Amino acid sequence: MVLYMKVKPENRQINKRYRILLFYKYVTIENTQQVADWQRGLCTRLKLTGRIIIAKEGINATIEGSRKSVEEYWTQFTADPRFADTHLKMSFGTGNAFPRLSIKIRPELVSLKLGEEDFDPNELTGKRVTPDGLHEWFEKQNDFVIIDMRNDYEHTIGHFDKSVMPSMKAFRELPHLVKEFENLKDKKIVTVCTGGVRCEKASGYLVKKGFKDVYQLDGGIVSYMEKYPKGHWKGSLYTFDGRVAMDFDNGKHEIMGRCKHCAEPTEMYVDCADPTCHIHYLSCESCLKKTDYVPCCSPECEKVILQMTPQSISS
Ligand SMILES: [Zn+2]
Ligand SMILES: [Zn+2]
Numbered sequence: 488m489v490l491y492m493k494v495k496p497e498n499r500q501i502n503k504r505y506r507i508l509l510f511y512k513y514v515t516i517e518n519t520q521q522v523a524d525w526q527r528g529l530c531t532r533l534k535l536t537g538r539i540i541i542a543k544e545g546i547n548a549t550i551e552g553s554r555k556s557v558e559e560y561w562t563q564f565t566a567d568p569r570f571a572d573t574h575l576k577m578s579f580g581t582g583n584a585f586p587r588l589s590i591k592i593r594p595e596l597v598s599l600k601l602g603e604e605d606f607d608p609n610e611l612t613g614k615r616v617t618p619d620g621l622h623e624w625f626e627k628q629n630d631f632v633i634i635d636m637r638n639d640y641e642h643t644i645g646h647f648d649k650s651v652m653p654s655m656k657a658f659r660e661l662p663h664l665v666k667e668f669e670n671l672k673d674k675k676i677v678t679v680c681t682g683g684v685r686c687e688k689a690s691g692y693l694v695k696k697g698f699k700d701v702y703q704l705d706g707g708i709v710s711y712m713e714k715y716p717k718g719h720w721k722g723s724l725y726t727f728d729g730r731v732a733m734d735f736d737n738g739k740h741e742i743m744g745r746c747k748h749c750a751e752p753t754e755m756y757v758d759c760a761d762p763t764c765h766i767h768y769l770s771c772e773s774c775l776k777k778t779d780y781v782p783c784c785s786p787e788c789e790k791v792i793l794q795m796t797p798q799s800i801s802s
Pocket of ligand 2: 788
């Protein structure tokens with residue numbers, strides 16, 4: 488039996504009783520299994536959901552819970568000296584931003600698969616510019632270029648002024664895409680990504696490839712937006728959780744995304760329910776309603792879906 492799911496837009500509404508924590512730390516973890524077990528016990532006890540990746544090179548996490556639970560979590564987490572100075576990004580959740588708790592041990596925090604060329608970001612990484620510093624560069628019209636290290640579908644609903652957006656489908660494509668911006672080798676460059684974890688590696692990689700003046704945005708785009716909700720960021724920020732898009736201006740920004748069906752402004756990403764297609768695309772709510780909240784990216788996909796069996800409603 489083939490199944491498809493309906494999208495329930497109300498599941499994406501912000502609920503201020505919940506918080507989402509986003510953080511990473513590049514630090515050597517000798518016993519990854521021990522850290523994974525500790526995290527599982529702690530998150531389960533505090534009823535937290537989300538994704539935690541643990542590797543020999545560190546930890547990368549995004550988790551959701553009530554305000555009280557996440558505070559307790561953070562106290563426990565940072566009591567470990569390895570994680571004491573971890574930079575935390577916190578925003579409002581939905582109460583159902585993640586379907587479950589997933590804790591995985593992986594070879595890398597972010598998959599770049601450099602193999603022999605791999606390096607430790609504690610030894611090689613770009614210089615750091617704070618959100619304040621970057622804002623000042625914008626205001627003073629300094630000569631710099633932003634390279635957005637996120638995937639192309641993330642750029643669509645929001646990005647910085649003055650940014651170069653490589654046609655990246657997945658972060659591991661970076662080594663093949665460097666040629667798209669090789670002409671910037673002598674420029675002052677700032678790499679940006681959601682919370683900063685991808686830039687630790689990306690900025691180091693550019694330094695390794697001979698780029699002369701490479702910075703990374705400390706704390707990522709989310710830290711800049713939090714500090715400067717009316718700054719030089721246009722649109723909203725793509726997230727890999729149930730919110731899909733987030734902002735710090737209560738929705739007062741310009742909507743950059745366009746509905747694939749009718750071209751109306753929208754920030755609602757859906758996945759085509761045809762399992763052979765399954766593209767991630769933008770739809771407005773009224774177009775989604777036409778197919779009874781089952782995302783169909785094209786009439787062809789709709790035909791396939793009509794022959795399938797519906798699964799219970801899900802976000
Ligand atoms: Zn539409
Ligand atoms: Zn499709």
